[in-house]
Structures are given as C-alpha cells and as structure tokens.
Amino acid sequence: MVAASGDAQPDGRPTRLPRSARRKQLLAAAQEVFVAQGYHAAAMDDIAERAGVSKPVLYQHFPGKLELYLALLDKHCDAIVAHVQAAMEATSDNKERVRGAVEAYFDFVDHESEAFRLVFESDLRNEPAVRERVERVERGCIAAITDTIISDTGVSKSRAELLASGLVGAAETAAQFWLAGGRQVPKSEAEALLAALSWRGIASFPLQGEPQEGAWAEGEPV
Structure with a gap:
C-alpha cells in the first residue's frame, strides 16, 4: 500500500505534503488500483483509501477519475x-x-x-x-x-x-x-x-550519398 501522508504531527494530525509530493503519491496509488482492477472497476474511494487520504483531498488534485487516469x-x-x-x-x-x-x-x-x-x-x-x-x-x-x-x-x-x-x-x-x-x-x-x-x-539501406539499388530505391515500387 502507498504510504499515507508521512509522520503525524504532535497533535495527531497528518503532516501536510507539498503539492507535488502529494500528487506523486496519489498517482502511485491510482496506478496500483487501475492496474489491479481496470479503469471501469476502480473507484475514487479505492484510490483515496490506497493513498491514505480523504476523498476531498483526492478531488483537490484531480476533478474526476478520467482526469486522474489521463x-x-x-x-x-x-x-x-x-x-x-x-x-x-x-x-x-x-x-x-x-x-x-x-x-x-x-x-x-x-x-x-x-x-x-x-x-x-x-x-x-x-x-x-x-x-x-x-x-x-x-x-x-x-x-x-x-x-x-x-x-x-x-x-x-x-x-x-x-x-x-x-x-x-x-x-x-x-x-x-x-x-x-x-x-x-x-x-x-x-x-x-x-x-x-x-x-x-x-542495414541494407545505404548511408546518404551512397548509390541506392534494389526495389526499395527512391521511386521504385516495393
């Protein structure tokens, strides 16, 4: 399973990842789910769970399943x-x-x-x-x-x-x-x-400048 958002803060809240790191994490989780289940069977709930984030966090980065897949x-x-x-x-x-x-x-x-x-x-x-x-x-x-x-x-x-x-x-x-x-x-x-x-x-094609022979020569039918 893809790691969630890192170590928790002293108050128990998850550490906030930089946007680029979060996006990378979500894409990794999505790839696992899409490959395992196929696009049609995969659900955003599954991807959020695999990434260890809430669905709102997932939707902050990707407006829908197709956009995530693309x-x-x-x-x-x-x-x-x-x-x-x-x-x-x-x-x-x-x-x-x-x-x-x-x-x-x-x-x-x-x-x-x-x-x-x-x-x-x-x-x-x-x-x-x-x-x-x-x-x-x-x-x-x-x-x-x-x-x-x-x-x-x-x-x-x-x-x-x-x-x-x-x-x-x-x-x-x-x-x-x-x-x-x-x-x-x-x-x-x-x-x-x-x-x-x-x-x-x-390798049968000569370098430029060398004579061209055979059926593949420029202008010849192949």
Missing part, C-alpha cells in the same frame, strides 16, 4: 518517448541506435510493467482522450527514429516513417509478448534477438 498516461507516455529519443541521440552508430530503441521498450516493460499495461493494455482504449495519448506515444517514437533514418539514408520522409513504424511496432509487440509470456527468454537475449532482426533489415 494524468498517469501523460506521465508514462512522455517517459517512453523520452527513452527512445535518448537512444537515438546517445550514439551515431546506427546499429546501436536500433538496439537502443528496442531496449527502451524492454526496459520500460521490465522496470515499469504496471505502467506498460496501463498504457498499452488499457480497458479504456475507445475513449478518445486515452486513444490520443496512446497514439501520441507511437507518433513520438516514430518521429524520433524517422529523423535518424532520413539524416542517414536520405530516403523520403514517408519512406522513413514507414520504416520507423515497423521498428516501433516490432519493439512494442515483442516487449508485450515477452512480458505476457512470463519473461521466459532472458531480457538481454530477447533484446539482442529483436535488435538483430531489425538491424538486418535497416
């Missing part, structure tokens, strides 16, 4: 995109960039499995605001990889986006499958397998 999604969606962007910026070695993008998803799944389920296995995916956030994750990750592919290969943006979407989709699906399967393959090996699969495809 705040959690925003937090984790931004984290995933930041991880992929960091992988792209960490090196100029494209093979390592591919591996880094794969690792970003597996690291998130491994260390933040509750958050991953919250984002990608939500029972509220048909809610427009939720769907927009999930799509924003995919767009953000695709954009980060697209820029790298364009700068290195010189292919058009539409082609680079298509390649990037394939890498993102593979990483997301494989990481989700790995988690659901109980992590039967060691994480480092799973990352290496998927990175090798992805790299063997992307």
